[in-house]
Amino acid sequence: MAERLLLRHRDLPGLGELPGYQAHEGFEGLRKAVMTMTPAQVIDLVKASGLRGRGGAGFPTGVKWSFLSPGVFPRYVVANADESEPGTFKDRELMEHNPFQFLEGVAICAYAAQANLAYVYCRGEFWDLAHRLEENLAEMGRAGFLGARLLGTDYDLDIRVHLGAGAYICGEETALLESLEGRLGQPRLRPPFPAAKGLYGKPTVVNNVETLANLPLILTRGAEWYRGFGTEKSPGTKIFSLSGHVARPGNYELPLGTPFRELIFTYGGGTSSGLKVKAIMPAGASSSILPGTDEVLDTPMDYESVAAAGSALGSASVIVMDESVDLGWVLKKTSEFFNHESCGKCTPCREGTYWMLHAIERLEHNRRSVGDVALLRSVAAGMQGKCLCALGEFSVVPVVTGIDRFQADFRPDGRDEP
Amino acid sequence: MLREKYPQEIERILAIYPPDQRRSAVMPLLYLAQRESGYVTRQAMEEVAGLIGLEPTQVGSLVGFYTLYHDEPGGTYRIQVCTDLPCALRGAEAFAEDLCRNLGIRLGETTADGSVTVEAVMCLAGCDRAPLFQLQTADGIHYHENQTVQSALELIEHLRRDGGRG
Ligand SMILES: Cc1cc2nc3c(=O)[nH]c(=O)nc-3n(C[C@H](O)[C@H](O)[C@H](O)COP(=O)(O)O)c2cc1C
Ligand code: SF4
Ligand code: FES
Numbered sequence: 001m002a003e004r005l006l007l008r009h010r011d012l013p014g015l016g017e018l019p020g021y022q023a024h025e026g027f028e029g030l031r032k033a034v035m036t037m038t039p040a041q042v043i044d045l046v047k048a049s050g051l052r053g054r055g056g057a058g059f060p061t062g063v064k065w066s067f068l069s070p071g072v073f074p075r076y077v078v079a080n081a082d083e084s085e086p087g088t089f090k091d092r093e094l095m096e097h098n099p100f101q102f103l104e105g106v107a108i109c110a111y112a113a114q115a116n117l118a119y120v121y122c123r124g125e126f127w128d129l130a131h132r133l134e135e136n137l138a139e140m141g142r143a144g145f146l147g148a149r150l151l152g153t154d155y156d157l158d159i160r161v162h163l164g165a166g167a168y169i170c171g172e173e174t175a176l177l178e179s180l181e182g183r184l185g186q187p188r189l190r191p192p193f194p195a196a197k198g199l200y201g202k203p204t205v206v207n208n209v210e211t212l213a214n215l216p217l218i219l220t221r222g223a224e225w226y227r228g229f230g231t232e233k234s235p236g237t238k239i240f241s242l243s244g245h246v247a248r249p250g251n252y253e254l255p256l257g258t259p260f261r262e263l264i265f266t267y268g269g270g271t272s273s274g275l276k277v278k279a280i281m282p283a284g285a286s287s288s289i290l291p292g293t294d295e296v297l298d299t300p301m302d303y304e305s306v307a308a309a310g311s312a313l314g315s316a317s318v319i320v321m322d323e324s325v326d327l328g329w330v331l332k333k334t335s336e337f338f339n340h341e342s343c344g345k346c347t348p349c350r351e352g353t354y355w356m357l358h359a360i361e362r363l364e365h366n367r368r369s370v371g372d373v374a375l376l377r378s379v380a381a382g383m384q385g386k387c388l389c390a391l392g393e394f395s396v397v398p399v400v401t402g403i404d405r406f407q408a409d410f411r412p413d414g415r416d417e418p
Numbered sequence: 419m420l421r422e423k424y425p426q427e428i429e430r431i432l433a434i435y436p437p438d439q440r441r442s443a444v445m446p447l448l449y450l451a452q453r454e455s456g457y458v459t460r461q462a463m464e465e466v467a468g469l470i471g472l473e474p475t476q477v478g479s480l481v482g483f484y485t486l487y488h489d490e491p492g493g494t495y496r497i498q499v500c501t502d503l504p505c506a507l508r509g510a511e512a513f514a515e516d517l518c519r520n521l522g523i524r525l526g527e528t529t530a531d532g533s534v535t536v537e538a539v540m541c542l543a544g545c546d547r548a549p550l551f552q553l554q555t556a557d558g559i560h561y562h563e564n565q566t567v568q569s570a571l572e573l574i575e576h577l578r579r580d581g582g583r584g
């Protein structure tokens with residue numbers, strides 16, 4: 001197992017408590033930032049590290065911070081702890097077991113963004129977790145890592161927790177901001193991007209929990225050290241949430257560029273049934289579905305390579321399915337999900353997700369007639385490029401790739417195929 | 419009602435947001451409103467609306483949009499089983515059905531004594547510990563993971579007998 005930078009709590013008991021965290025470089029990154037560096041220097045360091053956003057899109061974090069509209073204040077930082085992509089459960093483990101590394105990351109990001117107020121937007125289901133984070137924040141305040149003139153500098157920072165209430169779309173950053181403003185969680189038209197007009201119309205940085213948890217060690221140990229992990233274009237380690245038909249599901253922190261095969265077989269113990277891997281969804285329900293061929297299994301899990309293999313790394317929630325699975329059923333599950341979670345703001349997605357689900361049900365009923373498969377494919381294709389936010393696009397990709405790449409499962413009477 | 423009963427809690431919630439952004443407090447206030455009876459009554463919607471200067475219909479549409487708010491009463495305990503794809507690959511659909519059969523209800527229904535509602539929900543970020551459910555009560559949400567029908571029935575029996583938040 002490679003060195004763990006994020007799930008360090010598994011190696012360092014007590015890391016979840018403030019004294020234990022401080023005993024292992026805790027708050028040294030924040031101290032270094034606020035006492036010895038300007039915000040611009042912090043941004044340059046994070047740019048140099050090559051850290052890319054872990055929320056799905058993989059956008060370079062330091063570059064995103066540098067887009068903040070100059071001279072406009074107040075600014076805000078929002079940690080995206082909405083974690084709702086089916087198959088993703090990494091942010092939860094980080095916040096439950098290594099909360100101070102995450103919160104220190106929020107503070108470093110806020111300093112770099114010159115924000116004095118940050119929110120952690122937790123999905124509503126994380127009720128207990130959110131209350132523990134509030135206690136962690138109170139402890140940080142008492143220890144001088146938060147509040148007015150923190151660590152004796154002239155920088156003030158407050159971090160507060162906001163609880164969502166069950167809506168996948170609130171993970172999309174502009175829907176999240178709407179929700180935090182007390183409105184329906186529906187995406188905004190972009191531009192303007194949050195860096196220009198975000199929370200309360202002010203420049204705002206939204207980053208994923210895992211992204212932020214990388215910052216403390218980048219600050220203390222440096223960009224060169226960080227680039228020693230992962231690949232040239234995808235530096236660092238990544239937490240892979242492994243689920244589905246595997247013997248040992250769970251979170252595995254590995255360098256970016258580790259092949260699927262190593263994750264699924266070396267760490268995950270292969271399929272629990274012993275059957276072959278039939279399909280892999282690398283980015284949760286929002287995935288282009290990959291067949292379990294040798295070529296795919298040998299693909300390195302970094303942003304470029306998974307894209308070249310015909311999918312996307314996304315949040316790296318790797319759902320494994322063995323040969324017992326029927327792709328028609330898989331598409332029914334993903335379509336139920338997106339039909340339920342479409343926020344209803346734009347017609348192509350609201351209607352399209354409904355009709356996709358309808359067409360799949362009809363296809364089941366008609367024992368997969370050629371015409372019904374073609375209808376489903378055309379409903380899906382009709383949505384592509386027309387939706388207001390990426391959720392609409394996400395709902396389409398499993399359907400299209402499922403039909404195209406697993407044709408045997410969609411022959412008439414496909415259920416009876418061996 | 420809320421104002422009389424939870425004045426400090428309301429102040430604490432309002433203080434989480436900038437003073438000119440009271441509207442942001444609507445979500446935590448709705449959780450507070452739900453604390454009484456496990457759902458948000460019309461009266462509570464009006465009161466929340468009044469506290470932050472919204473129309474009651476605006477508050478009503480928020481209650482409708484977010485799945486963790488309820489606008490009608492359910493069981494004292496809402497057992498929300500994840501049956502989303504990763505969990506379903508590990509038998510969560512059969513788990514939910516078996517559990518319901520043992521309780522003499524169908525998915526989405528409430529037991530005759532009004533104590534338990536079983537619902538199917540989307541991913542809860544615990545896919546490696548399926549089958550799992552969250553237990554929503556009037557004042558909180560708690561996870562129960564790596565469940566069997568047996569363990570779930572024992573929990574329900576315990577809750578019916580001794581109450582508590584699970
Ligand atoms: C439908 C949808 C759901 C999303 N859900 C999440 C989520 O649960 N958590 C998250 O961090 N990002 C999520 N994102 C990505 C965010 O919009 C945003 O890109 C991310 O928070 C940026 O952080 P990063 O740069 O650190 O990755 C979602 C995006 C879409 C379109
Ligand atoms: S694509 Fe779907 S989720 Fe996104 S804005 Fe349109 S209706 Fe809402
Ligand atoms: S799919 Fe059930 S918790 Fe993720």
